[in-house]
Every structure is written in C-alpha cells, then in structure tokens.
Amino acid sequence: MAGILAIDVGGTGLKAAVIDESGRMLTERARVPTPHPCPPKAFLDAVSGLTNGFPAFDRISVGFPGVVRNGTVLTAPNLGTEDWSGFALADAISKVFGGHPARMINDAEMQGFAIVAGKGLEMVLTLGTGAGTALFRDGDLMPHMELAHHPLHDDKTYDEYLGNAAFEAEGKKHWNHRVEKTVGILYTLLHYDHLYLGGGNSKHVEFDLPSSVSVASNDAGIEGGAGLWRKTAKL
Incomplete structure (x- = not known):
C-alpha cells in the first residue's frame, strides 16, 4: 500500500x-x-x-x-x-x-495522534505562532476546545499569552514563567494524567517539568497524520 x-x-x-x-x-x-x-x-x-x-x-x-x-x-x-x-x-x-x-x-x-500513550486523560499544548490544544481520553480524541482564544490572564488569550509574539516581546525567561503558570492552570482545569508540550517553541522550555508533563518531538505534527486513517480513529 x-x-x-x-x-x-x-x-x-x-x-x-x-x-x-x-x-x-x-x-x-x-x-x-x-x-x-x-x-x-x-x-x-x-x-x-x-x-x-x-x-x-x-x-x-x-x-x-x-x-x-x-x-x-x-x-x-x-x-x-x-x-x-x-x-x-x-x-x-x-x-x-x-x-x-x-x-x-x-x-x-494531529500531533496528539502521534504522542499520546492511550491511557487516561492526556492533553497536548502546542507552543508556536499561537497556542493549540487537544484532549484525548484513553486514546480517543475528545471534542475540540478552542482554548487558544479563551481569556487566560489580564484579558490575554492563550494565543496572546504564550504565542510567538509573546515569546519575542517578553524574552525566554519571562515566557517560561508564563508556560509554567499555564501548565498549573490546565491541571486545575482538567486534572490531566499527562500533558505534552509540542510546537516549534517547546524547545525553549527550560523550567523543571513535573513527572506528568513532557516535551514532545516536533516531528509529531507530521507523524500523527497516520492516526487520521486508522480504523479506530474517531475524528
């Protein structure tokens, strides 16, 4: 094939x-x-x-x-x-x-299809031009939430607070503080079992990650394309 x-x-x-x-x-x-x-x-x-x-x-x-x-x-x-x-x-x-x-x-x-383990509540947070999210439960994709455009801090959306424009304006150190704060907020909101940080700017994450958080490969955005064609995929 x-x-x-x-x-x-x-x-x-x-x-x-x-x-x-x-x-x-x-x-x-x-x-x-x-x-x-x-x-x-x-x-x-x-x-x-x-x-x-x-x-x-x-x-x-x-x-x-x-x-x-x-x-x-x-x-x-x-x-x-x-x-x-x-x-x-x-x-x-x-x-x-x-x-x-x-x-x-x-x-x-699509990234999530490549990186989730298929156990429990797993979340993907992408850090790139904007901030994207995906949620999976026991490997099944949950309904899409457009958290990127939900207010997060001082009327700033996730996109505005974490996106590349914020990274360039605030600098790496301050941006890392923002990402760390967001990791905690998302846990309070969802009590995820695991959170994966993806996207091009995830390589700049420098704070100590809790055991329930990890940085995913940037290739996952491509590799996850296979998940759209699996017989068990629920899109």
Missing part, C-alpha cells in the same frame, strides 16, 4: 512528508514558508510544490491551525479567518494532489 502524505500547516511554515501506516517518515520533511497574507489560493499554490521527489502516496492528512469540521475550515486565526471561513480545504487539497482522498483535523490534535 502506498504511503500517506501528511501536511502540517503552521503560521510560519508549511511542512510535509510521506509516512507509513505507523507514522514513520518515509521521506525527509519538506518545508516552505507560509505565505503572508495567506488566503486559500496562496496556500494551495505554496503547498503544491512540497511533494517534488516524494514517493507515491494514496491518502492525505492535514493538520490545520484552527477549528475544522467535516473537511471544512471554520476559523483560521493565524492565517485570516475572513478568507478561510467555510472553505472546503480537504476537497481542495485532494484536487491539488490528483484526487487522492484527504482528511483534515486541528494541528494540535
């Missing part, structure tokens, strides 16, 4: 690789900058060249930074919701890549 083309959509970069049924990468990860501005046409033009030199694939998985449902974008805070709201991205991606079937999910949730 041919592989799965997994696409991880970020606010600063578009990444893709072909993976096998287990999520193992069969190619090096390709990356191009995310266009700015990034309406759907610009996005599709940018992503169309990512597969040059890739081996055959017969399915596509997309992790998208926003609220998505049934292959359609509802919100795209870091790409411009006005352009994206109601856009059937899964169908459009399928057409770009020869009609292969495509499935789409929130990017933090």
Whole structure:
C-alpha cells in the first residue's frame, strides 16, 4: 500500500512528508514558508510544490491551525479567518494532489495522534505562532476546545499569552514563567494524567517539568497524520 502524505500547516511554515501506516517518515520533511497574507489560493499554490521527489502516496492528512469540521475550515486565526471561513480545504487539497482522498483535523490534535500513550486523560499544548490544544481520553480524541482564544490572564488569550509574539516581546525567561503558570492552570482545569508540550517553541522550555508533563518531538505534527486513517480513529 502506498504511503500517506501528511501536511502540517503552521503560521510560519508549511511542512510535509510521506509516512507509513505507523507514522514513520518515509521521506525527509519538506518545508516552505507560509505565505503572508495567506488566503486559500496562496496556500494551495505554496503547498503544491512540497511533494517534488516524494514517493507515491494514496491518502492525505492535514493538520490545520484552527477549528475544522467535516473537511471544512471554520476559523483560521493565524492565517485570516475572513478568507478561510467555510472553505472546503480537504476537497481542495485532494484536487491539488490528483484526487487522492484527504482528511483534515486541528494541528494540535494531529500531533496528539502521534504522542499520546492511550491511557487516561492526556492533553497536548502546542507552543508556536499561537497556542493549540487537544484532549484525548484513553486514546480517543475528545471534542475540540478552542482554548487558544479563551481569556487566560489580564484579558490575554492563550494565543496572546504564550504565542510567538509573546515569546519575542517578553524574552525566554519571562515566557517560561508564563508556560509554567499555564501548565498549573490546565491541571486545575482538567486534572490531566499527562500533558505534552509540542510546537516549534517547546524547545525553549527550560523550567523543571513535573513527572506528568513532557516535551514532545516536533516531528509529531507530521507523524500523527497516520492516526487520521486508522480504523479506530474517531475524528
């Protein structure tokens, strides 16, 4: 069986690789900058060249930074919701890549498919351009909560408090204090069994993590694409 083309959509970069049924990468990860501005046409033009030199694939998985449902974008805070709201991205991606079937999910949730252990209540918090979250119970994906745009501190949302703009404005030390505080707030809110920190800025986490918190591989945003095609997946 041919592989799965997994696409991880970020606010600063578009990444893709072909993976096998287990999520193992069969190619090096390709990356191009995310266009700015990034309406759907610009996005599709940018992503169309990512597969040059890739081996055959017969399915596509997309992790998208926003609220998505049934292959359609509802919100795209870091790409411009006005352009994206109601856009059937899964169908459009399928057409770009020869009609292969495509499935789409929130990017933090796609990461989660690669990293959760499948025991208890597990949460993913991605630290990148914005802050994404995903929640799993005994390996099953729970309904999406858009915590990124929920007030967290002094009327700042999770995105504003933890996103890359905050990292650059506040500096690494102060940003780490914010992440540490958020880890505690999320535990009070959900009493998770384990919290995984992902996304490009997770590499800057420097405080001592409790045993119930760990930093995940940044490749999980690609590797989790296999989870969208498992027979047991509940998207």
